[in-house]
Amino acid sequence: MQYFKQLLNFYINSSVHVALSVCALALVTLIEFSISTDIVLLLFLFFATISGYNFVKFFGIAKFHHRRLANWLKAIQVFSFFCFVFMCYHGSQLPAQTLVYIACFGVVTFFYAIPFLPKHLFVDNQQNLRSIGGLKVYLIALVWAGVTVLLPVINNAFSVTTTVVLTALQRYIYIIVLMLPFEIRDLQFDSVKLSTIPQKIGIKRTKIIGVLLLVLIVVLEVFKTEKQLIHTLVMLLILLITLLFLLFAKKQQTKYYSAFWVEGIPILWGVILLFLAN
Numbered sequence: 001m002q003y004f005k006q007l008l009n010f011y012i013n014s015s016v017h018v019a020l021s022v023c024a025l026a027l028v029t030l031i032e033f034s035i036s037t038d039i040v041l042l043l044f045l046f047f048a049t050i051s052g053y054n055f056v057k058f059f060g061i062a063k064f065h066h067r068r069l070a071n072w073l074k075a076i077q078v079f080s081f082f083c084f085v086f087m088c089y090h091g092s093q094l095p096a097q098t099l100v101y102i103a104c105f106g107v108v109t110f111f112y113a114i115p116f117l118p119k120h121l122f123v124d125n126q127q128n129l130r131s132i133g134g135l136k137v138y139l140i141a142l143v144w145a146g147v148t149v150l151l152p153v154i155n156n157a158f159s160v161t162t163t164v165v166l167t168a169l170q171r172y173i174y175i176i177v178l179m180l181p182f183e184i185r186d187l188q189f190d191s192v193k194l195s196t197i198p199q200k201i202g203i204k205r206t207k208i209i210g211v212l213l214l215v216l217i218v219v220l221e222v223f224k225t226e227k228q229l230i231h232t233l234v235m236l237l238i239l240l241i242t243l244l245f246l247l248f249a250k251k252q253q254t255k256y257y258s259a260f261w262v263e264g265i266p267i268l269w270g271v272i273l274l275f276l277a278n
Contacts, residue, residue, distance in 0.1 A: 012259050014076045015057070019049035021263055024270030025148035025171065031273045032167070032231050035156045040093050044102075045147060047087035052106075054080040098155040105143050105151075137179050137197065145172035163226040170217045177210045177242060178265065181249035181258045188251055203251070210246045214239050230276060238269045 011017055023042050030037060054076060091099065149168040153160060183196045184203055198206045217239060221232055245262050 008256075008260075010072065010075070012256075012263075013072070014079050015050045015053035017260065017263050018053055019046045021266040022046070022049045022144065022148060024267045025144070026152050027270045028266075028273055029149050029152045029167065029171075030156075031277050032228075033153065033158060033164070033226075035152065035158060038152060038156060040090055041098075041152060041155050044087060044090040044094060045151075047083045047090065048102075050083040051080055051087050054083075094155065098151065101146070101151060101154055105146055108139065108143055137176055137183065140179065141172045141175035144175045145169075161226065163224045166220050166224050170220050173213050173217050173220075174239075174242070177213050177246065178262065180206055180210045180246055181253070181262045184249045184251060185253045185258050203249075207246055207249070211243065214243055214246075231273065234269065234272050234276070237272075238265060241265055241268070 023046050026042060026045055027037070029035075058073065058076065058080075091102065094102070145168050149164065149171050150160070152158075153164055158164070180197065183198050184206060186196070187198050187203070197209065201209070218236070221227065221235065242262075242265055245257075245265070249257070249262075
């Protein structure tokens with residue numbers, strides 16, 4: 001049991017779980033627009049997500065404490081290095097146009113972790129984008145929406161129609177809602193100067209905002225000209241599950257409430273659509 005717990009912790013801490021979530025959402029896009037499964041892009045996104053997230057999470061630790069790193073962090077570093085190599089390999093097989101868009105998201109990720117802006121803009125001493133008050137959730141949602149909706153569309157030379165734009169907007173809103181349980185959990189850890197949504201308006205109002213955003217996603221679905229009923233029904237199921245996890249979220253959460261269960265909702269979405277598509 002202890003071995004399984006260690007394996008699960010490594011699975012989460014090494015960002016494999018979040019990488020599968022990103023790939024699942026990209027797969028949702030491919031299925032919804034009837035685009036053939038883009039294995040190369042999905043593999044690239046998987047390894048790029050692990051590399052990017054681990055870079056953001058552990059850059060500061062590795063930079064200042066590399067000689068005294070815990071064994072689990074050293075293992076993640078080695079794992080991340082190999083993921084970076086695989087990311088480069090699969091990235092080399094993508095079209096130049098796709099790589100340009102990827103580079104844009106890569107720059108955002110880089111500056112999300114690296115200090116580069118004037119100190120007066122920052123709440124702590126990090127001097128990176130993630131430290132700007134209130135920016136974190138919107139920045140992450142922007143990147144997720146871009147790589148899970150626009151990137152699969154662009155890489156497969158699919159026209160960016162009104163439906164694609166609405167889907168990207170829905171995905172952006174959905175990621176914001178998906179992050180709210182994390183924001184609620186982190187109330188006990190985050191600096192009060194970070195100006196996260198729960199810090200600014202409280203847990204109750206945060207949940208109300210989340211509910212309204214989920215309703216907005218449903219409203220946007222009505223305006224799509226290209227959609228299938230089964231895909232809409234699956235999306236409604238996923239939104240309902242997300243709603244329940246949001247409503248039951250609290251500051252004192254179990255260890256895996258957000259990190260595993262909430263993060264895993266997109267995986268469930270992808271699995272259901274994949275099952276229905278076959």
